[in-house]
Amino acid sequence: xxxxIGSDHVGYELKPAMIEYLQDLGxxxxxxxxxxxxxxxxxxxxxKVSEAVLSGEFERGILICxxxxxxxxxxxxxxxxxxxxxxxxxxxxxxxxxNNTNIxxxxxxxxxxxxxKMIVNEWLGAEFEGGxxxxxxxxxxxxxx
Ligand code: RB5
Numbered sequence: 001x002x003x004x005i006g007s008d009h010v011g012y013e014l015k016p017a018m019i020e021y022l023q024d025l026g027x028x029x030x031x032x033x034x035x036x037x038x039x040x041x042x043x044x045x046x047x048k049v050s051e052a053v054l055s056g057e058f059e060r061g062i063l064i065c066x067x068x069x070x071x072x073x074x075x076x077x078x079x080x081x082x083x084x085x086x087x088x089x090x091x092x093x094x095x096x097x098x099n100n101t102n103i104x105x106x107x108x109x110x111x112x113x114x115x116x117k118m119i120v121n122e123w124l125g126a127e128f129e130g131g132x133x134x135x136x137x138x139x140x141x142x143x144x145x
Contacts, residue, residue, distance in 0.1 A: 001124065004052035004061040006032040006045035007108075008071065011064030013037070014108035014116060018062065021117050025124065030058065046074035050081045053102050061103040062120065072105035079144045082137075087111050089122035096126035098133050 003022055007015045012034055022029045032048040034040045042065045049061040061083075065071040068085035075083040083103035084095040087110050095101040104123045106116050 001026075001060065002028045002030075002058045004030055004032055004049045004058040005063075006049040006061070006071075007034060007064035008040050008042040008045055008066075009034055009037045010066035011042075011045075011071065011106070011108045014064050014106065014111075014113065017113045018064065018106070018116060018120065021120065022062075025121070027124070042071040043074035046071050046083075047078065049103065050075050050078040050083075054078070054080050060124070063103055063105045064108055065105070066107055066109040068105035068107035068110065072103070075103050075105070080141075082140065086119050086123070087115075089118045092119045092123040093126045096123055097129045098136075100128040100133070100137050 005019060019029050019031060032045060046063060049063055052058045053061040063071040063075060072083040072085040075081045081103055082099055082101045083105055084101045085105040086092040092104060
């Protein structure tokens with residue numbers, strides 16, 4: 001699976017471990033920055049990763065900031081993006097199965113590395129169930145018009 005990943009400077013604390021984990025799982029990962037703890041603005045990374053996912057080159061995106069909140073709010077402003085911020089695996093799994101999320105956001109100040117790995121693993125292992133959920137996704141898309 002091809003994954004686009006990005007973070008702000010706070011999310012950078014968690015990102016290298018997530019990249020390593022994703023690679024261990026056999027994913028191909030492209031890091032869209034940032035690559036240091038120098039202060040940046042998280043919407044810039046929401047944009048880069050969202051556009052990478054929407055281009056079709058990457059199947060899913062992962063965004064990390066301090067809480068996962070700001071970076072997911074910004075991503076959700078971009079048409080076609082359904083980003084979820086998760087701090088436990090159950091919502092991550094269901095967000096794919098029911099809501100067909102294409103971006104997972106994590107908070108480096110909220111979850112530790114091991115919990116973050118569990119969340120990522122559940123999300124990557126889940127597939128959209130379609131069926132009754134498709135109509136609801138279509139209604140979400142209509143809200144973007
Ligand atoms: C940066 O200080 C912090 O606001 C950011 O990483 C994130 O937590 C925003 O939601």
